[in-house]
Amino acid sequence: MCCVQRHCWLRFRRCCCRDQPPSTASAGGASREGDLGHRRHLLSGIPLGSAAVPFHHLLLQYSYLSQRGHYPYFPDRENQDTLSINTQLQSNPNLHLFAVFDGHGDFGAQCAAFARDRLFDHLAGDPHLLEDPIKSFNSAFLAANSELHDSEIDDTMSGTTAIAVLVGGDTLFVANVGDSRAVAGVWNGEGVVAEDLSSDQTPFRKDEYERVRRCGATVLSVEQVEGFKDPAIQSWGVESAWDPPRLWLPNELEFGLAMTRSVGDSMVESIGAIAVPEVMTVKITPNHLFFVAASDGVFEFLSSQDVVDMVLRYPDPRDACSAIAAESYKLWLDHSSRTDDITIIIVHIKDLCN
Template sequence: MGCMSSKKASRDDNSKSKASGRVYTPASHDTDDWGAPVLTRPKTPKAMSGPVPPVSAPPKRKDGVGSGPLPGRLSGATGASPGKYTPGTPTGKSPTYIIDRAPPNIHIPLPTQPKPVFVPKHKAPDPKRSSKSGILYQDTPYSKSAEGGAPPLVVESTLSDQNLPTSGSKVVKVPDGNYELNFSVLSQRGHYPDQLRKANQDSFTIHTSFGGDANDHFFGVFDGHGEYGQHCSDFARKNLSSNLLNDQHYPNDVVRAFHSAYLNTNAQLHKHSQYDDSMSGTTGISILVRGRKVYVANVGDSRAVLGVRKQKTVVAKDLSFDQTPYREDECERVKKCGARVMTLDQMEGLKSESEEIWKNDDHDDGDPPRLWVQDDMYPGTAFTRSIGDSVAEKIGVTAVPEVLCLELRPRHPFFLIASDGVFEFLSSQAVVDMVALYQDPKQACLAVVKEAQRLWLKYETRTDDITIIVVHVDGLKDPNKPRRQRPETEDELEPSRAVRPVRTMSRARMRSNEDAI
């Protein structure tokens, strides 16, 4: 569907919603072990053939949708078998595996779609205003460490169907700090009634012992959009981490290396002969753990969130800030580059063009502000930074990342990164509340994904692609004050303040049977 339906804007309700602080307790879910039959080397994905179609006009939108839920195929890695939480570290004697699993027709049971309910004064959500579309398939290669000890782990998404392995959540030791990272990842293909075989456009990557250093660990999530979105996200997944590792500034200046890596990945995608990124691209959020330090780099509206202990609660602190026109600084920047910023209703003449209606508290109805060229109705991106999107680059969309650095403390029990499908109806605090309920990060991932799916199907007839990585920080001590932790500062406990509105339940628009035809 192109960028017209690319990114749905949402933000934490701590700033514009009454749902702030709500603890979500997801419904009970299956704890079956999904099995892992065949261990074979995955085939290299075939490159696309044929000429690249020219982009002479904006993509056309499809109006008709079906109705009724359809379970999407689960794809992911590093899930844990159900049972008691037993932390540990790899022995270093594991054989070298490359896992490629044929899908045994195993699906996550999705909640039953509720009977449509009408909310006064709100129309049904229009599918062409919904978030983007989707492909994700995975392979999970494991390899021994050249230096011995714990083998480095690489968990990535590629172009082959796969389900969760049975091996459980992964644990890696960080010598500098003498603590452990216990992590899991889950990616769920979206459900599109008018495109039942639509593939997952989210990709992810996890590299432990990044660059051969046991203190360095890399996590990334890439959310593709547009006709070639799946290839754009897969391209970023394959190339961003290697560009970072090979940058001349790495590891001495990680911030500068991250900037170079994102820009180089963007330039390489532009030059790719088989993928047309003129109206396609991907978000990209990545975290590099280096000992006690954490670096977060972001383009787009995927999100990283840190859990911060405060007395008996865990407070969400955003480590990234969604780069969308909801942010005044980003909105003004793209306007100076020649972009028109309007919603679809404004572009179609249904609302006044002169008013920035998205700045109102009531505007969280699934029609976000988008970027358009001056004389036509494209590209329609709902974000201001991305990798790819060469047409949108001419009106201010950039691949320059925002980079944040912080030091992990004992009061930081976990962090997570996720695509925007998680945050459409859930605030950062709501997600942190759910993750805090589980000792096992695999169970936390599953709970968040199922709750996000439930809310999507409650308020729309479709779901977005959903990907989340949860990383528990276990056993970290404060080297400066071993007996008494440094008091939290006001800044460290500042509530999450992402600047795109969560589509709150009281304002979410419902679809009737007539609208679904």
């Protein structure tokens, strides 16, 4: 649950409380394939793609899956997740982009699709992308956010997360707004461990909590807003996952956002809900075996290490996508009557010469 309108809370609490865009060769996002192309899994229909990073002798083998959640109270609700895979960005064989977007609110699917398309357009057209990817990411996110505000899409109480992994030669540049996540599987000499490539931006994080408070945000869970819990308590533990702390406008507790950064959500932008991404830079080593980008439909019940362990069980990333989606779906239904939308990209990093 990324956002909630107060008058809808009882309905959300009862049931526990992304669009498939026009694209080439993609189930849920824009995909521009390089010379190695992709093919589909014979049994599941899940695609398998490959892209070379020739200057550093790397081969990226990837698969992806996006599926609508199970919403018994909203049977016609669309998938608000989307994804984007853009190989040979700017016609550069050493530059590849993998991104996941998780929309929320009444127009979340439209916000996610808009952000996906505009983020690609800005990065693809940025002449400074190679020399300063971090600056380019910042510019692209802020421009996409501004354009969404000015578009015909009502993003007053709707928006999207974005987790984008840019493979630039032998370096990963990971830009994040919201609570979608990227994680790498890294050999440490004894086993393969999860290395988080992003940090969820929610009021659970002390630094993000303090930042939005300085901007004037009221931070409360819905039960605190409704008077069931003491609003003076300003700390939330794991037990608060089903009713997380949210950003609210002071004296106007109509719309609460459970993340501190997003694209869209113009109503709460003035109290710190910004589209400025946090960007992490990671050098690819021979110990980096793969990376994963996914929406919180995956990470709600699976830890980063859980996901890494599951990828390891399946040599074929298509099988890993299926298994992780199925396990996520099962865990949601173990805890609730519904599931979130689930989107995942898995990218294996291999030696091009082998």
